[in-house]
Amino acid sequence: MTNMKRIAVLTSGGDAPGMNACIRAIVLTAEHFNVSVIGFRHGYYGLLNSEHVEISTDMVSNIIQNGGTILHSARCPEFKTEKAALKAANSLDALGIDALLVIGGDGSFHGAHHLQQYWHKPVIGLPGTIDNDIYGTDATIGYFTAIETALDAIDKIRDTADAFERVFLIEVMGRHAGFIGLSASISSGADQVLLPEINNDNEAAFKNLVARIETTREKKGQCSYIVVVAENLWPGGVTALAEKINSELSIESRPVVLGHIQRGGSPSPQDRILATKLGAYAVECALQGKSGIMVGEQNQQLVEVSLPHTWQNQKPLDPYLVKIQTEFFDILE
Amino acid sequence: MTNMKRIAVLTSGGDAPGMNACIRAIVLTAEHFNVSVIGFRHGYYGLLNSEHVEISTDMVSNIIQNGGTILHSARCPEFKTEKAALKAANSLDALGIDALLVIGGDGSFHGAHHLQQYWHKPVIGLPGTIDNDIYGTDATIGYFTAIETALDAIDKIRDTADAFERVFLIEVMGRHAGFIGLSASISSGADQVLLPEINNDNEAAFKNLVARIETTREKKGQCSYIVVVAENLWPGGVTALAEKINSELSIESRPVVLGHIQRGGSPSPQDRILATKLGAYAVECALQGKSGIMVGEQNQQLVEVSLPHTWQNQKPLDPYLVKIQTEFFDILE
Amino acid sequence: MTNMKRIAVLTSGGDAPGMNACIRAIVLTAEHFNVSVIGFRHGYYGLLNSEHVEISTDMVSNIIQNGGTILHSARCPEFKTEKAALKAANSLDALGIDALLVIGGDGSFHGAHHLQQYWHKPVIGLPGTIDNDIYGTDATIGYFTAIETALDAIDKIRDTADAFERVFLIEVMGRHAGFIGLSASISSGADQVLLPEINNDNEAAFKNLVARIETTREKKGQCSYIVVVAENLWPGGVTALAEKINSELSIESRPVVLGHIQRGGSPSPQDRILATKLGAYAVECALQGKSGIMVGEQNQQLVEVSLPHTWQNQKPLDPYLVKIQTEFFDILE
């Protein structure tokens, strides 16, 4: 295809299960095209500080199943400056890098776009975040595993919720998007879900929550009631929400914040497959000289999306899942 | 929508994780529309022999996470006759059933189509099989969990394969399709895969297998080598294939037949979500008087597919995954 | 053995994985001796309010793998009174109960002991609590699964801790005992553990924590550092501890409270086996007219321990595990 000899890869922002599978796919595909791969450690921070390593096929031979990222990740606010981008461009040129692949989320893509103004070789983003809040790809690497981890936790909590017939408020990740929350709620059979896309009025949401719990208990008697709540929705999170319920009502509720377990774990098959496809395809795109794009998958087709499009548009929740949760399965409807 | 009062559901053919989640969604959605649900036990056999039960919402309140099917399943070859279909039609009418939902695979859909010639109310199929070999839906209920179970097993086998640097031949299910095999292979990072869609010449496949193992060991030294093999591909299965390798070559190999563990287990989130969507949508379709269709999902859209189309067409493997496995990651290429 | 015809069982206090396996063993063993089993729902509350059900072998045929308890549990502070105990005794006599088996922890055993002053038939305790804080048995039903759940969560957190080279403070359950904490710490390879049996001076513990983190980072450079913290040890829990670290030092740390996931989940093999043995043995003891005891297992032998002994003595942590964690594997030693 081209005369490329050496490409680089880094993982940036919140780590996500499947990043290692993606690095592996990049290295194996590059080897197929006789291209070597340099990895920067600690995301853009490592790019600025020349923390790099050549990634051999041996190094990736047994990592597809591991969470985290062998390249480590970091946040790097200082990368936003012109000075940083120029330094990065010089560093890439000094190492003879022909293309840069960035695995990360929203912030990482802003960084990639910024760099591209100062470095005129292919820069390609790969969507790696558990939050799935990237427009232009049906799913992001890590999203499927995060759902699975959240579901596994909720399945466990349901056991004890059922034994004690208690109300549980379970906070899941998602940054400002409700993807994990909706999927975890539907797949766990939760009684209710509070999501940023649906619940923009907290007072109304609270009234509704109470009404549903009361109606459920009128109909079924004492029973468990599980509410999935997206992070960053209720001020103070589920701990504060549980306190409000416990103090204002005669209903006792328990908060559980799932937290960072959702970022780790062995990637699920869907994440490994997506990571492998996007990794291979990103190498192909780089070799074809494409730049300023994110590679993604839409409707089972590999696609290229302009980097700014990935953050200028908002990916909607599945409307039918919303309908099921808030209409078909809602005791008040 | 309509004046329907009572619908029926049965699970038929090989059971698949997510069937219970699907039954639950049918019952909860039906309740939303004030429709009651009758379940036939043991598939078409129960329809013929009037084994039925009214499924209350209580009965489905804690089953979304369970493998198997609360309605049990069975194979029922005698259902192919006109006599059986007429008996079933009478039975349905006697019970005042307004629509029949059939969760199953290829054979179950033939049965549904057959029945529809003799019973003139809505008959709707829902794709439930781990094999994913149904045309008209991107995935079938149970497929995602089967991949996960296969992957989990292969991840374990890789530990011991690596410790002993051994060749392992791992047989996965799929009936006559390579979906589980390809997904399990890509997601486990297997060294090679043998699939019915790719390998139609066993002798050539064998030579190729040997060549790759030998080349791999020339390049890397003694090391593990994992081959995923679809069932029904090699006569005698992986046990026979391992014997052939062990007797004809100086390479020792071990066969593992994953078998029925692939049919069970708590359904993965993707299977629960798909099952829930299709269950809800099937009820909506029934209430609208639609019949002779399978409900499915294509490119994130719910669709209706004529029953005969589901078996008259063949769903292809993802060509990019095939390319990755047989070209990009292939040591001989 | 005796003329017993009917025994009763209840689950009380915090639920624990394996309670269902224990109920199953009680019912199957009782059936072997032609004794029927009544279950009280909601612990002592159900005993007082006559919420009971005959438990058939059918009802327990597929529950060994389920967390929670089919009899539900509850706390019942009013059971401490003489009036309550007399009411319970009358209720048991009215139902023709020949013996009562109580599956629960410390509080439940106090209740059993109290009842026994007023009801003169066999009352037998079975240790069911994730906390393992019952003297007289090497392990309690639910303890092994709780370790497993905690470990699984810590394994996931290590992925993201390692990716970002962060300090994580992980709070595990255990009431006032360090069993879960010590086992989770050793099995996860955590860098440090804070337990009530070891750390009775919080200020000293804090200084030591900081010193170890700093020493570790001097020796190894930036790296992850995982601390397991027992609940009820640090005022405000790990959230407060993390805030103190973050505000007083230049080290950033993240708190994770594992919470109620530790109570649920399918019981591990060890819990199912222990629950099965103790359930069978409790029935044997009841039939022999033994009373006022807890059945337990010590050094692979089934034992009977006077109920008051179970709370009057303190079970120590494994001293060699403490030595490993705080001496052999401690970077400051």
Added chain:
Amino acid sequence: MTNMKRIAVLTSGGDAPGMNACIRAIVLTAEHFNVSVIGFRHGYYGLLNSEHVEISTDMVSNIIQNGGTILHSARCPEFKTEKAALKAANSLDALGIDALLVIGGDGSFHGAHHLQQYWHKPVIGLPGTIDNDIYGTDATIGYFTAIETALDAIDKIRDTADAFERVFLIEVMGRHAGFIGLSASISSGADQVLLPEINNDNEAAFKNLVARIETTREKKGQCSYIVVVAENLWPGGVTALAEKINSELSIESRPVVLGHIQRGGSPSPQDRILATKLGAYAVECALQGKSGIMVGEQNQQLVEVSLPHTWQNQKPLDPYLVKIQTEFFDILE
């Protein structure tokens, strides 16, 4: 303690989950005593062929959770000769090794004992095998994980067995001992188990099997029936046994051979804890100059057992578990 400067470790025979946790504990404990650790790769084969590597603490910092063994394993029949033992002794001396730790099973301990006749420094065995067939220690490293893997598989198979109300014959590992079989059977609630310690007459076992299935179905109607069968018990394994049932009777049965998945997987907490204790204790014993022993754990106490004792005695099954399975829970009793 001593002037030891350098010890060596190897893993030999069938690999078992927890071997890496054990290597880690050896290295961390040795470091505490300022002793360096050499690892031989591929068991005794590597000792003979000088495949060795110094194991740093860095190399073991993230392996506690991994199945397999970073040192790889192998079988080495030629180690039985005097010539081999002398060569190994010379090799150990040439490397300045002060003690050798061998993690493995029966065959590995024979090798250690053999070597000790020719090399007069401490040789210590650590019991690492999933089969638990080593006398002198209550459990072996890997045993708990193997039970868990077997149980997880049987839980899945029960789903499909129950859906189709089928008879399943599930073959588990154990070499010539029934430990995995009995634990898997009790914890899965299997209907029956065939073990070498109990069933020494195959014809009688077959008749009994048939009688129980028939009696069960008379009492309960068509239902699933799960039999756990130890490997090496029935000639031709469960495949042959299923064929015999299918051909001689009107009962259809399905065989499942769990196979090598039982050797892999992330070690369970109990295996990691045992591996850590024995690893630490073995280093202590070596530094004290002890030799010719296996370190083990009996009744929660660390013990030292003469190597020949480990194979000259037979460890019995838990008699109460046998009683439960074959008497209390047996439908014919």
